[in-house]
Amino acid sequence: MTKLVQVAVAILMKPDGEYLLASRPNGKGWAGWWEFPGGKIESGETPEHALIRESQEELGVTPMQIQPWIKRRYDYPATHDAEAKTVLLHFFFVHAWQGELTAREGQQFAWQHPRKLNVSPVLPANAPIMQALSLPPIYAISNVQEMGETAFLRALKKQLDQGLQLLQVRESQLDSAALATLSEQILELCAPYDCRSLLNGTPEQALQLGYQGVHLNSQRLLALTQKPDHLLVGASCHDAEQLQQAQALQLDFALLSPVLPTQSHPEATGLGWEKFGEMLNGLEIPVYALGGMQPEHLAQALSCGARGIATQRMAWFSA
Known part of the structure; x- marks a missing residue:
């Protein structure tokens, strides 16, 4: 033995x-x-x-x-x-x-x-840990639906100037043609800054549109049997089963939410920091806290063992 x-x-x-x-x-x-x-x-x-x-x-x-x-x-x-x-x-x-x-x-x-x-x-x-260390403490999620394309792209440029390194494009309201057009603009903006962009969608979509990664919703995560090749892969998790699936597939990282009540789901009870930390204990993949995150929450997330925080609104409306 x-x-x-x-x-x-x-x-x-x-x-x-x-x-x-x-x-x-x-x-x-x-x-x-x-x-x-x-x-x-x-x-x-x-x-x-x-x-x-x-x-x-x-x-x-x-x-x-x-x-x-x-x-x-x-x-x-x-x-x-x-x-x-x-x-x-x-x-x-x-x-x-x-x-x-x-x-x-x-x-x-x-x-x-x-x-x-x-x-x-x-x-x-040690090699996977170095990949995890390449992930920055802030993971921004796009908000074109709420802000409008022009305002979002302006805010994105400002955040890139301030050091943004990881972006998820999550715009399910767009048809394929509109998403392709928006993606081209976003990827062109991000390229000089070495900011990695992930598409919230399927691996096939992400590769076709030229993204460096794909972000899986919880349904796609649970249906997945093997980590996609040639992509940085993250996933949205809401419970221990989903976190274990992300770990079993050796994904690059996961989001765990909601930690705190959010503007989009004010009725949802958040996990709270104590439960969030308990769920991360023993995990082998890095995790971001999502849900009601503000800049002052970063230190709390890190103390719970998270890699950082993810946000859809704070990044852009503070820009």
Whole structure:
């Protein structure tokens, strides 16, 4: 029987979004491969305590600002220098630390930009985490139906100037010709900014119209049997079953809603932050909070383990 090893993993983050990778030192399994720093959680030790101890032992720093994030299970095969094992990785963001980074095990360090990885090879269990780190904290949803096309495109340009990096185009009221015309304008606006755009629709539609990704509603999510290729894939979830389906398909991210009452559905009772955090506990894919989100809710969402917040109105009416 393959043994389970629980590991605390540190994602040291600079204010500009760069994160630290370290090479596996000689003498350890998978030597020379790159990974996030961390180590085994000892018996009777909490993941947080293991994170602090391992950071001190490996990196010479003491984490001061820790934020739990996602967990990830991975089955490592046996190699010539390491036995087969299953790891359960507990990932933590470390936004502040004391001390100077020191390679106490002879490893190399490399600060990496989330969208521009320049070291290899990377440990297989870590690769999906880097994809998750490339997701920004704000996921904007289009609102042409309410604003009108001209006002929306003007607001989109302003948000792109301010750093918007991820957009969902959700305009089910449009026929195929009108959607194609709008999509062409949106994609042309987004291209110089490297903002990734996802179509709320089918994978076939998204590819045909030139989108980088597709966003699935909950009905399409539950009907899906395999993650579409060549697309960034997100999905809307409203309960634990849908979140588990998104995870089983290894989608790139999910939305969970409604967290708070919304303008469009004021009668709907939101999950609330406590329930939202409980539903994220143990998930292996990044999740955005949706429903009544305002800028001041971002910190709360992150503290619950979310990747960020999604919004249909706040992004545009604050533009």
